Amino acid sequence: MAAWSSITRELRNGRPVVVKTTEYDARLEADGLRSLAEAGAPVPTIISVDTHRLVLEEVGGPADWEGLGRALARCHRASADRYGYHIDNVIGPLPQSNRWDGSWSNFFIEQRLSPYLGDLPAELGDRIRARIDSGHLEALLEHGQLPSLVHGDLWSGNIVDGRWLIDPAVHYADRELDLAFAAVFGGIPNVMWEAYREVWPLDDGWEERRPLLQLYHLLVHVRLFGGGYVRMVAERLTGLGW
Numbered sequence: 001m002a003a004w005s006s007i008t009r010e011l012r013n014g015r016p017v018v019v020k021t022t023e024y025d026a027r028l029e030a031d032g033l034r035s036l037a038e039a040g041a042p043v044p045t046i047i048s049v050d051t052h053r054l055v056l057e058e059v060g061g062p063a064d065w066e067g068l069g070r071a072l073a074r075c076h077r078a079s080a081d082r083y084g085y086h087i088d089n090v091i092g093p094l095p096q097s098n099r100w101d102g103s104w105s106n107f108f109i110e111q112r113l114s115p116y117l118g119d120l121p122a123e124l125g126d127r128i129r130a131r132i133d134s135g136h137l138e139a140l141l142e143h144g145q146l147p148s149l150v151h152g153d154l155w156s157g158n159i160v161d162g163r164w165l166i167d168p169a170v171h172y173a174d175r176e177l178d179l180a181f182a183a184v185f186g187g188i189p190n191v192m193w194e195a196y197r198e199v200w201p202l203d204d205g206w207e208e209r210r211p212l213l214q215l216y217h218l219l220v221h222v223r224l225f226g227g228g229y230v231r232m233v234a235e236r237l238t239g240l241g242w
Contacts, residue, residue: 032170042067
């Protein structure tokens, strides 16, 4: 979902790099990559960055899906005392609010769902609002989770050669958010998730929470592309019994 273009170049010393030209502030992406690296996630090294250009080392295989799963679990262990992040950033070309909040359910409702509900057909938006007002979302979202450092835009297109993570939209959230989004489009082998769960098993009830957590990324896609993503939102609501 990133709004950028890239070309491969070599530095004078022959080191291959990827030069990304971005519509958004490239320093936001660099900040996210640094946070992931500090938490133990495999990401490209930042060579240089300015407002609209990010130069990264070129990375590649061989694939190590198991190692990536274990690294992601360790990355999710990086925690904070609240949900959010120290700066707002972007998800694809869209701004992403990360205002600190002590409540996961309130953070998710106010900063992830509510800004996008107006993009839906009224009937779908009303179905979600009704569950917010009734407390259904809060009851489903809360399961004693810690704020975890998440990639925030985890799908197969943001994984290079089964080994490296790129294009993050980092913040502190329920770690299940990364796993839920990764399941929307598929393309990530089960061995990665098996390795993840060996390091950190998922809490009971994750299957029930997954469709709700997927709504954020689907709503982002509705705003960007409309069309079939509205149908996918409706399918998630039906699956939740809403």
